[in-house]
Amino acid sequence: MALPTDEIRAFTGKVLRGGDIPEVYRTDRSGYVAAGEPEVLVLAADVDDVRRAVVAAAGAGLSVVVRGGGSGLAGGAAAGAGSLILDVSGLNRILEIAADDEVAVVEAGVSAAVLDAAAHRHGLRYTPDPASTAISTIGGNIATNAGGLRCVKYGVTGDATLGLDVVLADGQLLHTGRRTAKGVAGLDLTSLFTGSEGILGVIVAATVRLRPVPIDTITIAAYFDDVESAAAACAAVLAARVRPAMLELLDESSLREAQDLLGVRGESAGAFVVAQTDGFGARAEADIVAKTFGEFTSRVRTGSDPDAAAELLAVRRAALPALERHGRVLIEDIVVPRSRIATAVRRITETAARHRSRINTFGHAGDGNLHPIIVVPADDPDAYTRAVAAADEIFATALELGGTITGEHGVGVLKRAWLAREQGPTALRTQQSIRHALDPNGLFNPGKAL
Amino acid sequence: MALPTDEIRAFTGKVLRGGDIPEVYRTDRSGYVAAGEPEVLVLAADVDDVRRAVVAAAGAGLSVVVRGGGSGLAGGAAAGAGSLILDVSGLNRILEIAADDEVAVVEAGVSAAVLDAAAHRHGLRYTPDPASTAISTIGGNIATNAGGLRCVKYGVTGDATLGLDVVLADGQLLHTGRRTAKGVAGLDLTSLFTGSEGILGVIVAATVRLRPVPIDTITIAAYFDDVESAAAACAAVLAARVRPAMLELLDESSLREAQDLLGVRGESAGAFVVAQTDGFGARAEADIVAKTFGEFTSRVRTGSDPDAAAELLAVRRAALPALERHGRVLIEDIVVPRSRIATAVRRITETAARHRSRINTFGHAGDGNLHPIIVVPADDPDAYTRAVAAADEIFATALELGGTITGEHGVGVLKRAWLAREQGPTALRTQQSIRHALDPNGLFNPGKAL
Structure with a gap:
């Protein structure tokens, strides 16, 4: 099956067919490769492109596979035979930042990192922080309800998602949710589409919650003899009523590999934990985190120097690329x-x-x-x-x-x-x-x- | 239409018919009264009662109206002609409190106040805090995605709901969600049923998130000349990066009526705001709240005495009953x-x-x-x-x-x-x-x- 040429011409965005479609669209970061070749790639430039592509695909008997940054880890955006790929990464405008209301409206192709940087100019931030933040799109983050490093305090992508614009199977544009802090009118369609992995519709825009940049952030790192004591230390921190903004654990060889990739001469350990506290209680919480870690290991490092913190976080973020070598x-x-x-x-x-x-x-x-x-x-x-x-x-x-x-x-x-x-x-x-x-x-x- | 007598006998819970059903089931706290008389009232004692009642109602051509505490404010649980009322307030057991995981499993008829009290014995609390907390059920709270006083920091009922047990229209028991802090397997059915107001199924149990009792709580009250300055003061507090656990506003006559009902000789004002900060940063945040309020009024009162705080909150909670007089x-x-x-x-x-x-x-x-x-x-x-x-x-x-x-x-x-x-x-x-x-x-x- 294929899309009639007239239909293709109707798109303002670029359209590629069959053998011209880059191989990368058949896979994602999971390494999974879809069987067969996709039929059409639509590089959508706006919502109308998306609506027309959906209607055209339905008419031509093609399936629709939505694509953002292609950084998925479960094969959800890998397109194979009989599919029209709808690449929405071109819908990449920040439509509004309403600082007083701590709300932003963005198109689906904006990356979380770009939104976060824009929010910072208003003293705000976008808290969801998937490891892929620089390469993934917010539409993909919402479609997978992506997590990240800050979830323990700030929740996942869905917790920051207030409303969505979605193109449905009949090409209609659905608005879900709201831009207010609360709201219970009707069924919670926003949450239904969040994490739906592209099977219910095409997310084209989102209204998201921003939060103030914390007044203070402190990083605590600790090196443990083994994973058991590291896990026990983490549990003890949470039982001490502390709500860290981050509490990350690496096992022995993840730590070693990450240090090796970064070329840092770090300490070796059976397990490594890096925590952050933030907000008005950051120092008080950091003291408790450090003291609690100290009951399980003698090697605890605390600091509020952003460079030192960045280095410790870099180790955490390098763990996966290091293993991919x-x-x-x-x-x-x-x-x-x-x-x-x-x-x-x-x-x-x-x-x-x-x-x-x-x-x-x-x-x-x-x-x-x-x-x-x-x-x-x-x-x-x-x-x-x-x-x-x-x-x-x-x-x-x-x-x-x-x-x-x-x-x-x-x-x-x-x-x-x-x-x-x-x-x-x-x-x-x-x-x-x-x-x-x-x-x-x-x-x-x-x-x-x- | 009516339920056959044999079907009624099958219930272990109590069943009432026609004229024996108390009038209160035709209404709720909104004052709305449903047209006509309900046919059957089933006072369910367990999940099997609920499943059998749903199947029996479907067979007899009756609709199913689920009832918890009857404290709804939109007529959602008011039952009229042709209905079987399924009162689930008898499903009132706390099934589990897993303190280490900060999770509780409760039946739908448990009240938020009872769960919160039980959680306190583990140093934890259930943060959703609708004004009806003592009289409503957690099943009703979830069915309406109830809010309350602490939402500004801790979110609404849905933010604390991890998983549900729901009896579907065919009598099957559906388990949604999970008991872990995160999870994205499948569509988010938990959020779909949360706030669905009894139109998709019968919520019979819930797995909910608990949180540590804050280490410190401070209450700040302020009396303003008018609502405009009170609203501006609240906005200024939030813009100062403070995240109060509560930020409540009363207009002039709400304040006067509430004071009158309670018999307290409080201050009069054009508007009244009561705020709470909590956690490790409570004092630092309270200082900023008080200072910010002070830019809009000279009448600011701060304290960490629980009795004084309770009195201020009592004024807020008395506003509605005072007007109902x-x-x-x-x-x-x-x-x-x-x-x-x-x-x-x-x-x-x-x-x-x-x-x-x-x-x-x-x-x-x-x-x-x-x-x-x-x-x-x-x-x-x-x-x-x-x-x-x-x-x-x-x-x-x-x-x-x-x-x-x-x-x-x-x-x-x-x-x-x-x-x-x-x-x-x-x-x-x-x-x-x-x-x-x-x-x-x-x-x-x-x-x-x-």
Whole structure:
């Protein structure tokens, strides 16, 4: 099937066909590659382009795969045979910053980093902070309900999302939500589209909440003998009523690899934790964090120097790229109740041994959100099969400990088989009925998310 | 239509029929009374009762109206002709408090006050704090996504709701969400049911987030010459990066009436604001709040004495009951962007004059959520008609200022006509299609919410 040429000419944005479409659109950062070649790529320049592309795709029997920064980690935006790719990264205007109301209105292609920088000029910030903040789009962040480093205090992307503009399967433009701090009129469509992974409609704009830049920020780093004591220290911090803005954990080799990539001569340790406190209580909270860490290790470093803090955070952010040097990586994303973090890490270590896989774990200890990274060396032909078996065991561990298979990356294509195991047939059937109600002909992202 | 006697016998809970059903089930705290008499009242004792009642009602052609504390403010739980009332207030067990994970699992009939008290024994609290906390149920709070006094810092009921158990139209039990701090597997059904006002299913249990009891709480009260300066002072506090846990405003006569009801000889003023700061930064934030208020009035009182704070909050909480002494009240619930609070209050004053209605306004200044209370004296036969016209004008004001017709009370039956004006036909159609997908035969709360 293909789009008639007249329909293509109608777009103000650029349109590419078949073999002219860059290969990158068949994949995302997960490494998953969709089967077959997509038919059409529409580089939309405005909402009208999006509406016309949706109607045209429906008429031509093509499916619609929405694309932002292409930084997804579950294959959700990978486009294959029979698809029209709707690249909305060109919708990249900040439409409004209402500083008094702490609200911004942005198009879907704006990156969180760009919005955050713009908000800073008003003494505000956009708190959602996915690791991909510089390369992902806010539309993609919303479509996956992305997390990041600040969730333990400030919540996830959905917590900052007040309203959306969405192009529906019939090409109509839907406005959801509001720009006020509260509001309960009607069903919460904003939350329904947030995290829906492109299966219900095309997010073209969002009204989001901004927050004041904190008056003070303090960074505390600590080096522990092992992950158990690091996890116990994190739990003790939270039990001390402290609400850090960040509480990140790296295991031994994640730390070493990150230091190596950055070329820093850091301390070695069985586990590394970096925390930040912010706001009016930052110093009081930092003192308690440092004192609490001090009950589990003698190596605690505290400072409010932004450069020193940036260096410590750089180590955390370098963990994934450092591991990617060693081959393809399977980036997992489980969440367990916070009290089970140490158990989860121990189980992951056992899984790694059982499947002769290299698995390094880091993540958001404050949320119980762990990223076990399974490294698949290129020179080991059997490694991928073992890695997949290890990943399955990690998902099973998450469910067994009362957790979930994905905390912030989404289901995409890679975790579909596990969704039913987590949620059961009634939840799956309910979701399918909603999907069918909004997209009766299965136009949007077929084969993904559910 | 009526339920066959055999079906009724199957319930372990108590069942009443026709004329035996107390009149109170036809109304709620809004004063709205449903037309006709409900057919059956099921006082459910457990989830099985709920499932059987739903299946039996569907079989008998009755609609299902779910009832908790009956404290709704929009008529959403008022049951009329052709209905089976499913009273779930008997499902009132706290099933679990997992202090380490800051999570509780409760049945729908538990009140927020009871849960909060139980959480306190673990050094935790349940932050959603609707004014009805002692008489409403958490199931009703979730069904309306109730707000309250602490939303400006801690969010609304939905922000504390991690997962739900819901009985669907076919009697199946749906589990939504999770018990972890984060999770993005599948569509966000938890948020969809939160605020759905009984039209999608019966909420029977919830997994909710708890938070540490703050280490410190300070109360600041200020008396202003007029509402304009009070609203400006509130805006200035928020612009100073302070995040109070509470920021409540009362107009002149709300304050006087509340003081009168309580028998306290308080100060008189054109407007009254009570704020609280809490946490590790409470003192630093309170200093800024007091200093900022001081730029708008000389009458600022600060204290950390719990008794003095309780007295100030009692004034805020007494505002509504004080006005209810003067007749039936229409309790409105608009939200405007925070920068428009003073404009909204001025417009409401003009509306009161135009319709010769008594309207007192108080509300959550930190959220822009105002409760204009229209008093309908019993001895004024024409007052109700004028009050309804005034309410319509207030809704129009809210929309004109970029706000919403309901911040925390819901649409129920009383605001249905205004929902379409706020959201437009596409949003309404989308919501109706979701309702139809989950409840194809219109079993749940027909004529409500949409």
